[in-house]
Amino acid sequence: MTLYFDHIIHYVNGIASIDFPNHHIKSIQGGKHTELGTYNQLSYIDLHYIEWIDVFDQPLAQSYAQTEEGRLSFANTFKVRDVCEGFKRICLRTNDIHKVKEHLMQFELDVVGPIEMSRTKPDGTVINWQLLYLDDDSDLDLPFIIQWGESDEERKSALKAYFHHDLSIEGVTVQVKNIKKTSENWQSWYGLVVLEEDEQYVNLGFTDDNVVITLEKNNDEQYTTLSLNSSHIKKETRTFYKGAYYLFKPNLHKH
Template identity: 30%
Template sequence: MSENLAWDHTMINVLDVDRQIRNFAELGIDFVRGGSHQVWGTENALGYFGLNYIELISVFDKHTAWSFPRKNASAVYDATHDYQEGIERINTIAIRTNDIEGTHLRLKKAGIPVGDVVDGKRIDEQGHEIRWSIFFVNDTINGLPYPFFLQWPGTDQQREEQLVKQGLIVEHPGGNLRVRRVIIEVPDVLAAAEVWSLITDQEVEHTAEDSAVIHLCDRELVFRTGPANHITALEFTGSSDELQGKSITIGQSSLKFL
C-alpha cells in the first residue's frame, strides 16, 4: 500500500471546553462536544472544516489525567500538563495516514523515536464508541512538539459521508471555512523544517532566510523564526464578510480568518 498522508486535525489545549464552544459560536463557528477519553481523563469538543478539524481538549478527571507517562501519549500528556499549569495554546497537529503500520515503520527506520501503534477510542455524547489507530512520537524536536499519526476505519470518502450524516461536517454561519496554514515559530527554521520534511515525506520550500514552507496536500506548514518553539497560529480561508479579518486568541495562540 502506498502511504498517503494528510493533515487530519489540530489539537488545542483549553481549560474550559464549554467556554471555548461559546467563544467560537459568537464568531459563527460551530463546535460540538466530542466525548471523553477515559484512559487519559480528557474530554474534547470538535469543529469540522471538511475532513480537517480542530479538537479542543481539556481535563475532566484530574487523577487519571496526571497519572500516565508521556511515552506513547505525548500530545495528550502535554495537554493535561498544560491544563495543570493553567496554559491554553495550540498543541500540535495530527497527520492522517492510510497505512499506519507503513508510516510507523518508515519513521522508525529514519530514526524518529516513534511510540507503539495502539487502538484508540472515545465515547461520544450520544454514547457511540469512536475508534481509530494511533501512534505518538516519544520526544520533541529540540523542544518543539512532534505531530502524531492516526488512521481511521474506511476511506476518506466514507468517513466524510458519515460525518455529514451525523451532522458534524456543517456549513458554518461564519463561512465555508477551511484551515489553510499553521504557523510554527522556532529558533532554527531550517533544522525544524528538515525534521518535518522527513516526517511528512515532502520537500521544504524556502521562501526567505527566516521562513520555510512545507505543503501537505492543499495546506501549508509555515516555519518562522521566533522564540516560542511552538505552533502559534492557524489561518483560515473562506470566511464570511462579517468574519473576515477577525481573529480569536486562545491563551498563547491565535486563529486568524483571512
C-alpha cells in the first residue's frame, strides 16, 4: 500500500479575499461542492496543492455533516459556530482506495467510504474522485484518503500550467498530545516511516514522496504549519496568513 501527500485544506472566511502576502502563492478558481455547501480555490505547487475552502451555504454544510457520508467530512467542521480560519486537515492520495479501506479495517477505527464525489469546474467540465475518512478517539481530524478519477500523469498534464515551479512543499507540522502513540498509529495506518525523532517531535516520511509530516508535542491538537522550499527567497520567512503559518525556506538548488 503506497500513499502520497495530496493536499492540505485551509479554511478561509471569505474566499474571494485570498491575496497571499508578497504573492508567494497564487490561486486559481476551483468550483462548488454543491452537495456540501462549500466552494474552493486551489494553489497547485505541483501535484501537491493547497485547497482554500469556504462555505457558501452553512445550513447545507451542517445538514450534510449529519449524514452517514458527511459525518467525518470537512462539513463536520461546521457542527460548531464561529469556526476559526486555518489548516483543518491533510489528504493522502492512493491508486487503490478499496485496498486502503481493507487495510484500515484491521484497526479500531471509524471508517466511512469510499464516497463518490464530483464538482463542476468554471469551464463546465466535471472532476470525479473518491474519498475515505477515518476517525479515532483523538481531537485531531485525521488525514483522509483520496483516489482521483484520472491518473497522476493525466492530472499533471492538465494542471502543469498552474504549477509553482519556484516552490516545493517540504512538510506539514502537526501538534498532537501523544507523539509516540500518534507516530505508531500513523506508521501502521498510513505506512509512514520514522525519519528522525526525539522527545519533542517525530519526522515521518512517505515511502515514495518527499513531503515530511512533523509531529510536535502540544495539548492543542491541530495542523499548524506548511513548510515550502522557494528559489526566490534568500532567507527563511515565516508568514501567518488567515489562521495558519507558512514557512518559506530558501532552496538554492532549484532554478
